[in-house]
Amino acid sequence: MEPYFTFFRKLNYTKKQYSSFALIFFTILFANQSIHSQTVVEQYGRLQVNGSHVTAENGDKISLAGMSLFWSNAGDGGDFYNSETVNHLADDWKNPIIRAALGVKETWDGGTGYIDNTQAQKAKIRTVIDAAIAKGVYVIIDWHTHAAEVYKDEAVAFFTEMAELYGNNDHVIYEIYNEPINQSWNDVKNYAADVIAGIRSKDPDNLIIVGSPTWSQDVDQAAADPITGDPNLAYTLHFYANTHKQFLRDRALAAMNSGIALFVTEWGTTDASGNGGYNEQESEIWLNFMIDNHISYVNWTVAHKNEDSCVVSPGMGVQGLINGNLTTSGIFIRNHLIARAEALSVDDFSIDNVKLSLDQNPVKDILSINSSIVIDNLIIFDMTGRSVFSKNVNQDNPKINITNLNSGNYILKVNSKKAFTSTKFVKL
Numbered sequence: 024m025e026p027y028f029t030f031f032r033k034l035n036y037t038k039k040q041y042s043s044f045a046l047i048f049f050t051i052l053f054a055n056q057s058i059h060s061q062t063v064v065e066q067y068g069r070l071q072v073n074g075s076h077v078t079a080e081n082g083d084k085i086s087l088a089g090m091s092l093f094w095s096n097a098g099d100g101g102d103f104y105n106s107e108t109v110n111h112l113a114d115d116w117k118n119p120i121i122r123a124a125l126g127v128k129e130t131w132d133g134g135t136g137y138i139d140n141t142q143a144q145k146a147k148i149r150t151v152i153d154a155a156i157a158k159g160v161y162v163i164i165d166w167h168t169h170a171a172e173v174y175k176d177e178a179v180a181f182f183t184e185m186a187e188l189y190g191n192n193d194h195v196i197y198e199i200y201n202e203p204i205n206q207s208w209n210d211v212k213n214y215a216a217d218v219i220a221g222i223r224s225k226d227p228d229n230l231i232i233v234g235s236p237t238w239s240q241d242v243d244q245a246a247a248d249p250i251t252g253d254p255n256l257a258y259t260l261h262f263y264a265n266t267h268k269q270f271l272r273d274r275a276l277a278a279m280n281s282g283i284a285l286f287v288t289e290w291g292t293t294d295a296s297g298n299g300g301y302n303e304q305e306s307e308i309w310l311n312f313m314i315d316n317h318i319s320y321v322n323w324t325v326a327h328k329n330e331d332s333c334v335v336s337p338g339m340g341v342q343g344l345i346n347g348n349l350t351t352s353g354i355f356i357r358n359h360l361i362a363r364a365e366a367l368s369v370d371d372f373s374i375d376n377v378k379l380s381l382d383q384n385p386v387k388d389i390l391s392i393n394s395s396i397v398i399d400n401l402i403i404f405d406m407t408g409r410s411v412f413s414k415n416v417n418q419d420n421p422k423i424n425i426t427n428l429n430s431g432n433y434i435l436k437v438n439s440k441k442a443f444t445s446t447k448f449v450k451l
């Protein structure tokens with residue numbers, strides 16, 4: 024058999040031509056790899072209430088972390104209702120879920136809210152919904168008011184129209200009452216019944232989220248007397264880390280234990296006013312609480328008003344967001360979202376077409392692997408590729424104690440008799 028080089032020499036290609044062939048080969052190779060990356064909505068499907076959790080469509084427990092836009096009727100929030108914002112948050116911040124806060128009517132809005140300026144506000148909201156769907160991220164359509172029952176007819180008409188337009192898209196989530204204040208839970212329930220009926224006349228299955236009294240903190244009242252008859256309904260929980268602390272986490276957990284699912288559609292790193300009191304330590308406690316309890320959460324807010332809870336530096340606009348002119352809170356939240364995305368990125372974590380999964384990710388103490396096939400051994404590598412842990416387990420569904428690992432990103436390699444697979448996880 025003649026040597027390869029003799030064979031190629033006979034083809035009479037120049038060195039330059041060989042370089043071109045190599046370039047084409049690698050381009051095809053890498054292009055192929057990028058084609059198969061899934062969007063977040065393809066990954067998790069239509070969000071679904073299962074018991075006291077909002078889960079992926081297949082029932083997997085999740086905790087999505089994302090961003091809320093500011094009041095759509097507020098000039099000082101900056102005009103972030105555009106595809107540039109949605110795309111930048113998705114690509115650079117790894118933001119899987121965005122909330123469009125439709126300002127309904129406020130004394131300060133100069134007639135720019137939805138009630139007084141319906142078509143313009145609807146166009147703003149639809150721009151964000153369309154951009155989110157194009158990007159493959161979730162979008163919460165939020166009726167942003169403290170007096171939704173006053174505008175119930177408009178809410179029914181609006182959400183029915185949105186359900187008809189977008190109900191076939193798994194991306195869309197309806198938040199029908201942002202924050203009641205002094206209204207009774209019964210007032211909220213009566214309002215919700217009519218809006219839910221409107222949505223369900225067009226869309227039988229996308230997630231609906233309902234607020235509760237006292238700025239959506241009284242989830243205990245919702246838990247004691249939940250709305251019945253709809254299989255895909257969750258309840259809003261709002262908190263601001265420097266104002267609402269352990270008492271509200273206790274209340275949230277009690278509500279979940281009694282069987283309702285929570286969704287934090289708004290939370291801030293600051294005082295409840297949105298301004299002052301930036302509290303990173305308490306924010307971390309809340310973030311760990313929500314991750315541990317599989318609650319999804321959306322941060323307030325993508326805006327450039329001169330308030331500490333805004334993520335863009337005052338007055339810097341969309342270009343400020345894109346160029347990284349961020350506030351202290353903005354830097355903290357962006358880093359958190361990127362770390363969460365790292366933790367949630369899934370490779371094909373399977374052996375012989377049997378899907379494996381981690382019970383929790385990020386994880387603090389016990390790494391618990393769901394596997395219906397017997398695992399021989401486990402190896403954990405740090406991100407430099409150094410092996411930091413190894414154990415023979417010889418069982419299905421192994422659990423290992425990783426308390427001694429430093430916080431950070433790791434790769435878990437799982438070996439069975441037949442083959443091996445790996446996935447990434449974050450140690451808290």
Ligand code: MG
Binds near residue numbers: 191226
């Ligand atoms: Mg649907």
